[in-house]
Amino acid sequence: MSDLTPDQRQARFIQRFMNGVPHHAALGIGYKAHGKDWAELEMPFAPQQLADPDYGIIASGAIYTLMDSAAGFAVFITRGDMSPHATLDLRVDYLRAPAPGATIVGHGECYKLTRQIAFVRGYAHDGDPANPIANIAGTFMFTARPEAATA
Amino acid sequence: MTSLALSAMLRTQHHGRLDMLPYGQLLNISFERTDSEVRLLMPFKEALVGSPGRLHGGSLAGLLELAGLAAVIVALPDADRLPRIRPITITVDYMREGTPTGTIAAAEVTRLGRRIVNVASRAWQYDRGRPIAAANVNFLLDYPEAQSGS
Numbered sequence: 001m002s003d004l005t006p007d008q009r010q011a012r013f014i015q016r017f018m019n020g021v022p023h024h025a026a027l028g029i030g031y032k033a034h035g036k037d038w039a040e041l042e043m044p045f046a047p048q049q050l051a052d053p054d055y056g057i058i059a060s061g062a063i064y065t066l067m068d069s070a071a072g073f074a075v076f077i078t079r080g081d082m083s084p085h086a087t088l089d090l091r092v093d094y095l096r097a098p099a100p101g102a103t104i105v106g107h108g109e110c111y112k113l114t115r116q117i118a119f120v121r122g123y124a125h126d127g128d129p130a131n132p133i134a135n136i137a138g139t140f141m142f143t144a145r146p147e148a149a150t151a
Numbered sequence: 152m153t154s155l156a157l158s159a160m161l162r163t164q165h166h167g168r169l170d171m172l173p174y175g176q177l178l179n180i181s182f183e184r185t186d187s188e189v190r191l192l193m194p195f196k197e198a199l200v201g202s203p204g205r206l207h208g209g210s211l212a213g214l215l216e217l218a219g220l221a222a223v224i225v226a227l228p229d230a231d232r233l234p235r236i237r238p239i240t241i242t243v244d245y246m247r248e249g250t251p252t253g254t255i256a257a258a259e260v261t262r263l264g265r266r267i268v269n270v271a272s273r274a275w276q277y278d279r280g281r282p283i284a285a286a287n288v289n290f291l292l293d294y295p296e297a298q299s300g301s
Binding site for chain 2: 021022023025026027047048049050051052053054059060061062064065066068069072084086087088089090091092093094
């Protein structure tokens with residue numbers, strides 16, 4: 001335990017936190033990496049993600065979930081604590097279909113924090129970040145717990 | 152073919168389940184068709200949860216998108232000539248917390264073009280007048296023989 005650096009300890013905490021989300025488990029979404037103001041989740045192919053089994057097409061809703069979570073995760077990282085927030089809005093552009101059976105990586109970045117709002121952007125790819133499958137932009141609002149509110 | 156079977160079901164039946172889509176099965180979605188719209192129903196289950204006690208925004212986005220798809224399918228004029236219907240952009244606004252109970256969604260086709268369909272989709276729980284999330288979805292229609300299209 002004590003031989004872990006603070007960064008490693010944080011990474012392990014985040015990994016457990018992210019993997020404990022029921023809807024992540026349902027889709028097979030897991031932790032991949034993070035930095036100062038960005039985070040990456042990955043979604044290995046699983047049959048329950050399919051919208052059209054004839055063509056092996058993954059439901060866009062599964063990609064949306066991956067991106068919502070990657071962006072939300074980036075907000076947690078950037079704020080530096082795990083205080084709660086909620087998605088205010090999120091736009092996803094589906095640029096192309098991912099390769100059948102591919103692991104999809106969702107990259108979220110929090111590029112601006114204000115007192116109440118976090119602004120995010122990001123992309124998803126299926127192997128090559130330079131050839132993305134989706135692009136996102138959105139905002140999160142901070143939601144203090146009622147009992148924590150002082151004013 | 153899944154898409155043809157889905158289209159036939161939504162157009163001919165008044166209620167049923169979207170189990171032919173594995174993702175629809177994951178979200179546990181059923182539908183009810185009235186004269187004016189197709190409503191999708193997503194009962195609560197733990198697998199839809201994001202942060203404790205709240206539906207994941209992605210569960211709601213998936214429901215809103217499928218409601219949009221259903222609205223496009225029933226709005227298409229020719230049931231025998233089904234295009235591939237692909238979402239190109241989706242923007243979701245989250246208005247209220249998704250509480251651990253059933254969610255209903257229905258969508259309206261704002262404009263049905265030959266290639267692009269604009270759809271407004273809305274989800275609610277207890278009261279239709281108090282939506283918990285809404286989405287604008289733009290779909291692209293890909294007809295297999297687009298060159299010979301009328």
